[in-house]
């Protein structure tokens with residue numbers, strides 16, 4: 507999913523948020539480029555970003571400071587940070603390309619349970635991530651991705667290509683869309699809808715108890 511597609515899709519969801527003043531939690535926020543692009547002209551009462559990377563959080567701080575929001579940037583593993591966050595306190599939650607780094611589905615389920623607890627009843631979570639096909643093993647996913655990458659990443663030097671593929675082989679653990687949907691249901695989300703997908707990426711909207719669309 508290209509950056510522009512992601513920004514457009516996210517803006518469409520955010521346009522439907524109620525109330526119009528938003529409290530945001532971003533899991534694996536990186537340098538917060540996406541949040542800044544989509545929310546810079548909106549009313550944001552609070553932003554909490556969590557990331558493992560301190561340099562990324564420093565960049566997020568620089569990027570968000572001019573907006574004058576109440577910003578809290580937390581350095582750490584969000585699996586460990588989430589239990590300390592207040593229930594029913596956030597009305598927009600984003601996890602963009604970070605959840606697939608958890609290697610087991612039990613951890614992802616626990617994280618989604620926490621997200622549901624923290625989200626207000628009318629809140630919305632957006633989960634953007636890589637995904638595998640139904641019944642596709644991780645090994646088959648990797649072979650399919652390797653095939654795709656060899657065709658698409660032609661600008662990379664062979665050594666750089668190897669580094670990218672090693673990272674993906676070591677750290678990417680995609681779930682199928684049906685699995686993500688079941689996890690969302692088990693966590694107590696009212697609904698989960700896939701609003702965009704291509705061969706590898708999906709954009710899911712998970713609604714709290716009350717749907718606002």
Ligand SMILES: C[S@@+](CC[C@H](N)C(=O)[O-])C[C@H]1O[C@@H](n2cnc3c(N)ncnc32)[C@H](O)[C@@H]1O
Nearest residue numbers: 534535536557558559582583584602603604607
């Ligand atoms: C591929 S980047 C995506 C960044 C941003 N969300 C985006 O869509 O552009 C993944 C980010 O998630 C962070 N991350 C991965 N696992 C994490 C974890 N368990 N806890 C906190 N941050 C994590 C990484 O440090 C990195 O900044």
